[in-house]
Amino acid sequence: MGLLGSIWHTLPLSPAMLYLPIGFILGPSGAGLVTLDPYENAELFTLLTEIALLISLFTVGLKLRVPLSDRIWRLPLRLGVIGMLVTSGLMALIGITVFDLPPGVAVLLGAVLSPTDPVLASDVQIHDVGDRDRLRFSISGEGGMNDGTAYPVVMLGLFLLGVEEAQHYGSRWAPLQALWGILAGFGSGFLLARGVVKLALHLRQRYHKALGMEEFLTLGLIAASYGVAHLVHGVGFVAVFAAGVAMRRIEHERSGVTPPSEIIGAVPAGDEPAVATHPEKAPAYMAETVLGFNQQLEHIAEFVMVLLLGIMLSVAGLSLEGALAAALLLLVVRPLSVFVSLIGEQTGRTQRVLMGWFGIRGIGSLYYLMFALQYEWPLAMKERLVSLVLTAVTISILLHGISATPLMERYHKRRLPIVDK
Template identity: 30%
Template sequence: MLIAAAFTLLVFAYSLVSRRLESTLITAPILFTAAGALMLLIPEASRELSIDQKGLLLIAEVGLVMTLFTDASHISRKSLQDNHRLPVRLLSVGMLLTILLGAAAAMACFDGLSWWEAGILAAILAPTDAGLGQVIVSSPRVPPRIRQALNVEAGLNDGLAVPFLMLFIALAAAIEEGVGTRGVLARFLLEQIGYGTAIGLVIGLAGGVLMGLAQRRQWMSPELGQLGVVAMPLLCILAAEESGASMFIAAFVAGLAAQVGFPKIGRHSVEFTEGWGQLFNFFVFFLFGLLFARNWHDFTPAIMLYSLLSLTVVRMLPVAVAVSGIGLSRASVLFLGWFGPRGLASIVLGLVYLEQQASLPGEDSIRLAVMATVLLSVVAHGLSAKPGIERYADSSAALPADAPEYAAVAAPSSGKDRLRV
């Protein structure tokens, strides 16, 4: 009760001064993470956290399912097909290289870590979170093409990271238990990905067609239509639990598939994303602060080195490779590379990994590296967002009008930028 009461009071207080804080460097993730960390000064809060870990994890999992669904439902095919397909480059070559380089960096930084364990860490930290730099994806001073590339990347790479994470966990656990990896891989492909994709397609296609029909015949009120949108990812959770599939893959696929029968689904999920979705984000960062405060004394130089590498070399080099050959300025490449913050998805995926109870030898290194990287990102990207915009705006203003940065882009399917914390 103490944790819930403190969080609720903080949300109320933040709502009172939220507009004033917009002009400062204090972002919502910084505020809620710091408040969560301070809660551990109260002994009762520490005891309550130990007792209620399963309940807190359930809230985080449900929230991530909702986020994956709404993110996928907001992204249109047109937004992926801008000039030279910049978002596709970041989500394909960029993301694959990020996971590979992240795993290689983990092997170099930590002794005794297997390649599969290194892959787990890299997959957890691969997704970016536009919420940590929301001012960037909504700033008119940043060229629309760059803003949209970061926005679309953050909206889809969390869902794309889930299969990699689940695969690496399954293979690492199989090797640790001395089980053949071929059978584990086959079961993973069938249950986690196969069943998850099938569930997502059925719920997304059927739900989208029915909601589209109801809208065309004016059976559905706009307000209650939002409840129908929220019900689809909840159905994914229930179906996945019964079949052993991944609820995250199911929700992500459902969000994409629902657009087939109901192209305007992104607009109907805006209120949830802006309201209840933000409340969930606040809670995850508050929970992260609690968990960080319990473990900060275990951070080693190797942990801090990896977190620094993860936010710089592991992110920026793959981005540079992915966007090479399309004529972006050096300032644009640096801007895209630096503003790939780690936040919401990495926190929840880290909790999901711990829930698997794989008992891998490198579990402590994985857990601490994720926490250190997210914490560093919350602070560094939060504080550098506005100064970064100013410097990049000055640089991009000197570019010619026909520069690739100013190429025309398609608007998101929701009709506005996808909003997160």
């Protein structure tokens, strides 16, 4: 990818479409060089996918350079909450009626396949910080939100399967607990990141301290916001997304409407400390440096996760059930969930159609699948769920990877030059 990256991005293909077959070839169905059992290694895979997901959530939060009071936030919020619930419910119903799954496994199927990915469909995501295109903003923001909002539904599925650790999600207080988890997660992540970033800027601008080490600031914010959210019984994924949003909000408040790249300007080698401590440039420099580092991490995480998906697919194999689940998810459930979510919102017909198509499944689904496999419930049910989910995610990656570039190019050519208000 280091040698061919610039060429690859000119093709109607996503990098994941290269990593996936390589992983499959490395696995038992190919050369047999790597054998990773998803059942025996579920705890390790949960940790790896969790780290990758946290990196991507912080990155997408840092890209959304729009005030929280702006009405455009209603779009990803509706998709990330209402759309996730509709998707989970419909896929659970399909699991029971079409695939004859037990209720617990059916709910897990719906919950695992409900999160959309904020990374894999790069052509559809926000490219430039401050992009207000409703399609790009909605899909990016939705991917940042629904990875966290799906957690209570996953726990409900585990409760129905009799998992002891999920028993409290079967009580009458479960809806309030889920609501608290989301609100506490967002609030704790936002406030913590805001305090840390303001402290770092204060030390830099007043005392010329806390310079450099943006990579440690990035990883520290991700880890601290995730940990603090768990301490207050919040959803850690929501907290990390909120931490990225908070850092960008501070930069936007200081920089105003001027793009951060224009605020910073050219930085000659050796002048980084002067820019990092400049009264006007420091917030933009910090945010953009952290974003640059995190995007590099994101590329590596994407490679590792999709390679891992290919290896596990080589172990489990593709299934006709999974292909049918993918068809129903992508062609029926996703468009219907977008339609329901956006009732009353002002979006163009083309934008709604593309939102209904670009609901790519990826790292979030892989994480929740591995998370569920950690617990004790019948192996035969686990094997069936793994086959369904891995096949559906694979088909999503391939179809969205092929269609993203041509559809988005056509969208931008046909789109009228209207500025969102």
